[in-house]
Amino acid sequence: MKFSGRAWVYGDNVDTDVIIPARYLNTSDASELAKHCMEDIDENFVKKIKKGDMIVAGYNFGSGSSREHAPIAIKASGVSCVIAKSFARIFYRNSFNMGLPIFESSDAADDIKDADEIEVDADRGVIKNLTTGKIYKATPIPEFMQELINAGGLFGYAKELLNK
Amino acid sequence: MGMAVSQKILANKSKKDRVDFGEIVLADVDLAFANDITAPISVDFVKKLGVDVFDKDKIALIPDHFTPNKDISSANQCKVMRDFVKEKDIPNYWESGEVGIEHALLPEQGYVKPGMLIVGADSHTCTHGALGAFATGMGSTDVGFAFATGKSWFRVPESIKFVYNGKRNRWVGGKDLILYTIGKIGVAGALYKSMEFSGDAIRELPMEDRLTMCNMAIEAGGKNGIIEPDDVTFEYLSERGVLKDSYEVFKSDEDADYSDIVEIDVNEIEPQVALPHLPENAKGISQIGEDIKIDQAFIGSCTNGRITDLRIAAEILKNNKVAKYVRLIVIPATVDVYKQAMKEGLFDIFLEAGAVVSTPTCGPCLGGYMGILADGEVAISTSNRNFVGRMGSKKSFIYLSSPAVAAASAIAGKIISPDEVIR
Numbered sequence: 001m002k003f004s005g006r007a008w009v010y011g012d013n014v015d016t017d018v019i020i021p022a023r024y025l026n027t028s029d030a031s032e033l034a035k036h037c038m039e040d041i042d043e044n045f046v047k048k049i050k051k052g053d054m055i056v057a058g059y060n061f062g063s064g065s066s067r068e069h070a071p072i073a074i075k076a077s078g079v080s081c082v083i084a085k086s087f088a089r090i091f092y093r094n095s096f097n098m099g100l101p102i103f104e105s106s107d108a109a110d111d112i113k114d115a116d117e118i119e120v121d122a123d124r125g126v127i128k129n130l131t132t133g134k135i136y137k138a139t140p141i142p143e144f145m146q147e148l149i150n151a152g153g154l155f156g157y158a159k160e161l162l163n164k
Numbered sequence: 165m166g167m168a169v170s171q172k173i174l175a176n177k178s179k180k181d182r183v184d185f186g187e188i189v190l191a192d193v194d195l196a197f198a199n200d201i202t203a204p205i206s207v208d209f210v211k212k213l214g215v216d217v218f219d220k221d222k223i224a225l226i227p228d229h230f231t232p233n234k235d236i237s238s239a240n241q242c243k244v245m246r247d248f249v250k251e252k253d254i255p256n257y258w259e260s261g262e263v264g265i266e267h268a269l270l271p272e273q274g275y276v277k278p279g280m281l282i283v284g285a286d287s288h289t290c291t292h293g294a295l296g297a298f299a300t301g302m303g304s305t306d307v308g309f310a311f312a313t314g315k316s317w318f319r320v321p322e323s324i325k326f327v328y329n330g331k332r333n334r335w336v337g338g339k340d341l342i343l344y345t346i347g348k349i350g351v352a353g354a355l356y357k358s359m360e361f362s363g364d365a366i367r368e369l370p371m372e373d374r375l376t377m378c379n380m381a382i383e384a385g386g387k388n389g390i391i392e393p394d395d396v397t398f399e400y401l402s403e404r405g406v407l408k409d410s411y412e413v414f415k416s417d418e419d420a421d422y423s424d425i426v427e428i429d430v431n432e433i434e435p436q437v438a439l440p441h442l443p444e445n446a447k448g449i450s451q452i453g454e455d456i457k458i459d460q461a462f463i464g465s466c467t468n469g470r471i472t473d474l475r476i477a478a479e480i481l482k483n484n485k486v487a488k489y490v491r492l493i494v495i496p497a498t499v500d501v502y503k504q505a506m507k508e509g510l511f512d513i514f515l516e517a518g519a520v521v522s523t524p525t526c527g528p529c530l531g532g533y534m535g536i537l538a539d540g541e542v543a544i545s546t547s548n549r550n551f552v553g554r555m556g557s558k559k560s561f562i563y564l565s566s567p568a569v570a571a572a573s574a575i576a577g578k579i580i581s582p583d584e585v586i587r
Contacts, residue, residue: 013442015549015551025230162215
């Protein structure tokens with residue numbers, strides 16, 4: 001699978017309170033949540049995002065709350081994937097469970113600038129900066145996560161387990 | 165090579181003799197729970213699977229975040245949860261009037277025991293490690309998976325051992341120890357790792373302070389926080405009628421493999437304040453170096469809404485008044501805490517001082533309701549996060565502290581040490 005779009009760059013420790021503030025957590029409706037995605041860190045986020053665009057960030061992306069509403073909001077806003085130096089662990093799990101592709105790459109996170117055109121080859125874990133021509137490698141997805149994806153996510157895995 | 169306590173619990177629950185770092189295990193869960201914000205997605209997961217919950221005594225549903233219902237949408241989320249509880253006849257559910265903040269309620273009511281494996285759809289589930297359980301927060305879908313299958317998958321974490329030695333200074337409690345620790349290692353200092361709290365100063369630490377410490381393990385990126393059970397633990401459990409033969413005690417081996425050992429001299433720790441906008445911005449109160457005027461003080465949350473927290477606040481507020489134009493909001497974390505505080509006359513002290521006392525709820529901690537901050541406002545809060553916009557306006561500022569510092573600051577109208585109120 002390939003993703004392509006423009007990058008929108010943020011710093012370290014982007015927490016779930018800025019990804020989707022708790023004041024909007026009185027619903028889990030994806031399109032409602034998407035309207036407020038990243039609102040407290042970048043009020044123009046929703047306006048500037050075009051389908052396929054990516055979030056690029058530093059260390060510890062998605063820190064804080066366990067709210068699954070964070071990856072739901074990002075995905076529903078049209079973002080194709082998130083590239084960061086590292087992810088907070090609950091957000092990491094939640095992204096897989098919600099089907100939001102995420103990639104760890106310090107080189108990419110250091111190098112990519114706002115509005116750079118990026119292409120990601122998800123299967124090969126290769127990130128290409130079409131604006132500068134640079135290529136970065138993402139940390140491979142752990143084997144088990146790949147098995148989970150193959151089983152159809154946690155839902156498919158639960159079905160398999162319950163039918164054993 | 166021996167194993168650390170977190171490893172041992174994961175090994176036991178996945179029916180293995182040993183588990184190693186990085187290994188992925190599918191383990192049996194002893195308790196899985198969710199709250200009114202996270203439960204609807206978990207409920208949906210179970211419903212879509214079309215199955216029953218794996219064991220209705222091992223799941224809990226706790227409407228604590230936006231209850232009493234703050235608006236129509238919140239009411240609808242609570243209704244999804246309540247309808248599910250009724251349909252599946254789930255006993256562990258508490259309505260307004262009974263409910264408290266999940267991480268205060270579950271240990272208080274004797275649901276948490278040493279050696280358990282606990283997952284909760286709330287990041288502060290790590291609180292329960294204070295009783296020697298392995299407890300970690302997950303998303304709603306992961307908890308829905310546990311509701312349906314009784315299992316959850318875990319990547320076995322490396323452990324960092326924190327050794328606290330020395331004597332606590334006056335007004336220094338669990339909140340100060342953990343803020344100091346996060347200040348030292350940073351908000352990603354324990355990313356994906358288990359934080360094991362040990363040392364003489366931990367053995368001397370009361371259970372409620374231990375709960376406060378483990379509560380904030382997530383604020384250093386930790387997967388869980390854990391304290392080996394000891395007499396303090398056993399006494400806490402026996403007071404709740406938890407029988408000794410109903411749980412198993414796990415302790416770290418002498419030769420356990422730690423990714424790091426961090427020694428902390430408690431003698432050097434003074435009351436801590438974490439400056440906006442990260443918990444790692446912790447400083448000793450004498451090191452702040454400027455007057456920080458406040459608009460609001462909040463004493464409550466799953467971090468510091470327990471009876472000992474309210475007692476300390478009352479000790480400081482007694483015969484004092486909250487400063488003009490400052491709001492002091494006190495929220496007991498559970499109904500039992502509420503009743504006990506009332507019985508001890510703490511509410512009289514709070515109300516005389518000019519505070520407002522609310523029914524148990526997470527409320528303002530996450531900017532839900534019951535004390536939202538306006539643009540430019542400053543709050544001191546006993547909660548766990550001071551992220552941008554956490555308690556309201558993204559242009560507001562949150563300082564984290566213990567109940568002692570929050571109470572003293574409410575009186576002064578600026579952040580001060582409790583020593584300035586009670587010498």
